[in-house]
Amino acid sequence: MADELEDIGEEQLTADEEALLKDFPELGELGEARRKFLGQAASLGLGAFAVHLLAQEQILAEVPTDANAVFAPVAEENAVAVSMKINGAAKSLSVDSRMTLLDALREKLALTGSKKGCDHGQCGACTVIVDGRRVLSCLTLTAQCEGKDVTTIEGLAKGDTLDPMQAAFIKHDGFQCGYCTPGQICSAVALMTEAKNGELSYATSDVRQKTRSLTLSDDEIRERMSGNLCRCGAYPNIVAAIKEVHTGKAQAQNWQFVNKEDKDDATV
């Protein structure tokens, strides 16, 4: 079959093949590859749509691989101007109206602390704080943030001083690979405000109790943090860190150095 395909010459083009060439003149520039392609398309009985895809694939395969090749920047479609505060600094952006806040942070502002885990609102890795409330930045359009105040993990520390939640995560070893951690910490910081405001959750034991400030049980913390997944399973330590900040009381660390030398090394 392969030999037959190689042997197909221009003089042997069928009416269907001629029609294909008419529809996709770019194939005419591919010489040998064109004849092979037409042979493959005819022998496989491909529909017009599949043929188009295959043609594109072959054409793209011709793109030069020279690392220095300069490609023209892709023009923004549906550009909108958005002004907002990011980590306390005023920013004005021109973005595609469909661009998510997560993509704008990562691609336009180089704030790569917020992670893209699922890009579907299911893992919480992209959580940031907008006007004091935690949001999934992968499900938030940048255009929705006009005039808003956005805080990402990069904006929590004050200079060299970590936010108390960041310090507690380190103290309690609330992470392993760290991929979910920026989202976990932003979520936990906003959770503190929700508790102070007395906002209820599915796990609140008495929903009739009107209180300005809730004391969260471990179950409440788990429930309220359930939108932030941790593939490494650092959950017990994450809960301990949040509880320490929430209560203001030191919580027992549930880990320790294997031996004294490690501890001495870590404190040098």
Ligand code: FES
């Ligand atoms: S990346 Fe946004 S929820 Fe997973």
Ligand code: FES
């Ligand atoms: S620390 Fe690895 S996913 Fe949470």
